[in-house]
Structures are given as structure tokens and as C-alpha cells.
Amino acid sequence: MAKSKKIPVEVGSKAAPETFYIKITDQGPYLVYGNPPIDQEIIMPNEEGSSWVYRKGTHFKSEGEPISLCRCGESKHKPFCDGSHQHAHWNPKETNDKTPLLENAEEFEGPTMILADNQDYCAFARFCDAYGRIWNLVQEAQSEKEKELVRHEAGHCPAGRLVLWDKEKEEVFEPPFLPSIGIIEDPGIHVSGPIWVKGGIRIESADGTSYEIRNRVTLCRCGQSSNKPFCDGTHAQMKFQDHLPLEDAEKEW
Template identity: 55%
Template sequence: MKKIDIEKGSKRADARFRITVEETGPYLIYGQPPLAQQFIMPDAEGESWYFQQGAHFPTDDEPTALCRCGASKNKPYCDGAHVHAAWDPRLTADDAPLLDNVELTEGETLSMTDNPKYCVFARFCDAKGQAWNLVGQPENDEARELAIREASMCPSGRLMAWDNETGTPYEFRFEPSLGLIEDVAIGASSGLWVRGGIPVSRESGETYEIRNRVVLCRCGASHNKPYCDGTHASIRFNDRLEGTPEGETLPEKVY
């Protein structure tokens, strides 16, 4: 069996946590990780700035089946709608590590890797002059901290900030957990945010690279399944889940 890749800066979750992607059906969740809405919240200028928890949903069933076709009437759970829904369930993503063939932006003390294939249109990289531009500002501690923050807030891990001296990435220390991303600013619901190194596997047993943060498609329309590719934004996918951003916010320090 092929060795399972673990992305640098990530750590595999405890063995009880895992996700199986059915070839033509839902995500099967094992280990009962916490599942809650995660709302993208703006700063005073209206830019994406932090996440805030909304409603929590139980994962007591073993496994818990979560919708990935976008058609369930019982979201976030699967209700069997995928059998008759007009969607393409094919898992088209390759198994290459995310850091293969990335674009690199280098600064004096900080670098940033970028794999646009994993953009989920969360827009945390746009604030304060864009993350890529912030990396290149020499001897500017504020710009450096902002670049680290913006890269680390990218839910899919498309962007990663790296310390040039140690060669290590800056990462939030996520516990194994799942988030239902809600993007109120554009009136759409985003993907399933998988955090803390939970392995994602196909029914065949093939396991995708284990990552600290990754977003799986929840609208059924991504062209890079099982991963989200931002298509939910263009089709204005809305899961119509009740819930408001009243819970904990994502911490701002990553180290």
C-alpha cells in the first residue's frame, strides 16, 4: 500500500478520526469530531478577517453521513438525494502533495507558498494590501505579522507562510474538528472545513495527503473533488442552515 503523505507543518489526528468519501455518495465521518458552522466575518473595511462559530451539529452516529452533492433536504446530513440529483460525483483531484509546483513569493525573513488550485474564495488574503505584497515589505514587522496571519487564515491551506531562517511553516494548532463555512458577504455557503490532520480517504482505501487544514466540496459542483474549488461562490450555493455567528472566534496568533 502506498505510504500516506503528511504535509509539512501538519500532524495526523488520533486514529479514531477519519473521513471516507463514498464514490457516488456522502462523506462518512468517524470519531465524532465536533461539527459547527464557521462564519467568515469582516473587519471595519468589509474584508474577510476572522471566523466565528455558529450552530453546532451532532456527529454521534458512527459513521455520520454528510451531504456532498448539495441536494439533501436535511443538510448538513445526507438524506439519499445524491441517488437522483443531477451532479457529477467523480473524484477528480490528483494525489500530489499540495506543496508540489507551488508559486513562491520570497521576502527577507518570510516566504509564502501558493497553490491556486486550492483557492476556496474565502478572501482572507485580500486585506491590508494583499498577502503576497505584504511578504515583500522589508523590515516591516507589522506587514510580516499580517502576511503570516492572512496566509494562516486561508482555510484550504492554499497559502502558507514560512520562516526563512528555520524553513518551517506557521500553522494554527487545530484540534480535529469540522466546520461548515458560511460566507454571508457573498450570500453563499462554502465547503466542509476539515481541521487538525483528519485523514480523508476514498472507498478504495487510498488516503489523500494529510493536512492541518483543507476544505472539501459541499455544493457538489467543484471540478477538483473531493476538494472545494470555490464554485459555490459562482453558483451561490446556500445550505439554508439556521445559525448565527455567536460562538468562539478563531485565534489570531499562530505561534
């Protein structure tokens, strides 16, 4: 296993204990080590119908290690792998070049905060538009209420494409996550979203090298992202569905 101390860690993030990591197989699933909890994370709306919070749904139990999670999109036992990748029409090749996210990010500076945004990692969760577009909000935020709204919208971005710098505190704002995995469901647009990896879990490529460790990462599980292994929002365009029950969540949209 690669030594995590040699792997870059994004500013504001903290690496999980080395027992937690995800290994991407060359032609098959994600192999999850360390037995982190795996739960549905259902995107829920505010009173205006915009993405606002997550609600936990089904808790997925799996015995033993590693846990195999589907990444081709074709498993009949989602989110787990059932071997369908062997016959699925998909391209398993990892296309992300491992460049740190912030190196290619655009910056938006306001009086109190700076927002870095790398659109290549957009998971189309839409928290950035809840009460105004975050790119505009950050350039105007001065009161604590205004700053808290910016922190909320940035911190709920599951992919971590939005990284927020507090100019006064001289530190990056990151929500505190324990090592865990979310299976995102998005009833607002009737699709199933990516695998949400939280808490600095290391992700190892099929070639044995590791990606930059980040507090928030979304991995493709529809099999069609152009930025594999990461989600690029393609699941929304293709109307990807895992057909897992959502209780009464859809009634709230």
C-alpha cells in the same frame, strides 16, 4: 483501514490520531469517523468589510458513527446526507490526482518569509486580501507587525492553499487546530462555503487510498467542484446556499 504512517503528511502539518478519518463513498456522502466536533464557521469582516475572522455558529449534533455529510449539494438536511445524492444531477467522481499540494505551488519570497500558493485549492474565502494582497505583503514584510499580518491572512485560508515558511525559524507556520470540522458560511457574498477539515484528519478516497494529510483542507459540498473532493470556489459562482440560520451575522456585513 489504511495505515496513516504510509501516507504523506504535508510539511508543517501533523496527522490526527488514527481514530479520526473521513471516507469518501463512491456515489454518496462523506463518512466521518472519530466524532470530531462539527460547527458552523461564519466568515466575519474587519472594519473595511473584508474577510477577517471566523465566528462559530450552530453546533451540529449527531449520534453514532459514522456521521454522513452531504457532498452532492442537494440534501434537505444539510450539512448531513439525506439520500438526495441518489436522484441529484451531479458527478461524484474524484478528479484530484493526489499530487502533494506543494509540488504544484508557486513561491513568493520576501526578506523574512516565503509564501507557497497552489491556486487549484482556492476556497474563495478572501482572507488573503484583508489589508493588502498577501502576495505583495510577504515580499515586503520585515517588522513583527507586518509579519503578523501575513501570518493572519495565510493562517485563515481554510483550504491551506497558502503555506507560509518562516526563513529565520526555518519552519512552516500553521495555526494549531484540534481535529474538528467546520461548515463554512460566507454572508459577505451570500453563499454557503465548503466543509473545513482541521487538525490533520485523514481523507480516504473511494478507491481506498488516502490523500496527503494536511492541517487545513476544504471539501466540496456544493457538488460542482472541478477538483473533487476538494473545494475550488465553485460554490461562490453558483451561489450555493444551505439555508441554515446565521443569527445576526449578515447584519455585520
